[in-house]
Amino acid sequence: MAVDPKSLLCNCHGVMHGTVQRVIDKHECKTVADVTRLCRAGAGCRSCHVEIDELLTLAAAKRGGFWRRLLRRFRS
């Protein structure tokens, strides 16, 4: 499902989807803590952690390796 990059992902800190996606891609973040350190998303109530985690999983799958194999297993 495509998400509007200008939509708000983290309400607590006003961080957009596109910002989180760029941070994940540029720095190859592996954890929510990595994302939080770089752009503050997830540093408040933590309700956005699930969404950040989904973006991390998708990015890892695109990069390949362990996550790609894991996702393939769940999709088959």
Ligand code: FES
């Ligand atoms: S919505 Fe992201 S920390 Fe609260």
